[in-house]
Amino acid sequence: MREKPHAIVTTSWDDDARSGLKIAELLSAYRLPGTFYVPTGKLGGDSLLSADDLRNLSAAGFEIGGHTVSHAILTEVGQSELLREVSECKKTLEQILSREVTMFCYPKGRFNSAVMQAVQNAGYHGARTTQMLSHSSDVIPFAIPVTVQAYPHNRGNYIRSLLRTRAVGSLLKGTPELLNFQSWLQLGKHFFDRVLRDGGIWHLYGHPWEIERLDLWGQVREIFDYVGRRSDVEYLTNGDFVNFTQRGSGIAISRAQTTN
Secondary structure (H helix, E strand, C coil): CCCCCCEEEEEEEECCECCHHHHHHHHHHCCCCCEEEECCCCCCCCCECCHHHHHHHHHCCCEEEECCCCCCCHHHCCHHHHHHHHHHHHHHHHHHHCCCCCEEECHHHCCCHHHHHHHHHCCCCEEECCCCCCCCCCECCCCECCCEECCCCCHHHHHHHHHHCCCHHHHHHCHHHHHHCCCHHHHHHHHHHHHHHHCEEEEEEECHHHHHHHCCHHHHHHHHHHHCCCCCCEECCHHHHHHHHHCCCCCCECCCCCCC
């Protein structure tokens, strides 16, 4: 009998809005993992996560990752500022959490080879981008894509995301979905069903402050209910699935370097 393809679910959440705590509550309710990428420059401010919040999230089993100090667009800063942004946020988070911080997220998904190298040199094990519509298990540790964002993108945004990363093959394969989709929720379910059937990594990301502003909580609950609590799925944080792939567990990991 053919072995069932391996399906992995991971989620990640960006920025320092305290609405991330509501996301964490929902993730816990549906027994889903979460990696929270947090800029450190304004922690504890009004409506923002505090150091205690981060410690509580970590104690609850969620992963905390670096997202720079000031949410700077790293392709637009000088070398010294680049090094400070990626290394100082790591040091601050590790001091707060008393544990190693291994994952990073590029603000607005912007990176190039110099940025990628700086993140690697700072001691991170991987970094997430904002390239959407990916469900492949063949991932680059410092250019991790996502499947879908919890946000009502129009069709053009998905196409631009793929073209920006020269993912022409993904664009062609995804054409039926892009022509027929009605919402991010529909796309998320479609790609989850495909991962269940064929194997791969289903990666949902979002900004809690955006979900709050647009009142997307009902849709977030619906997708969590759809993908959560399944015995035939491996649920991993971003860092865990990078470690999982690098241990040679059967999910391929590409070691090629790319620029964006």
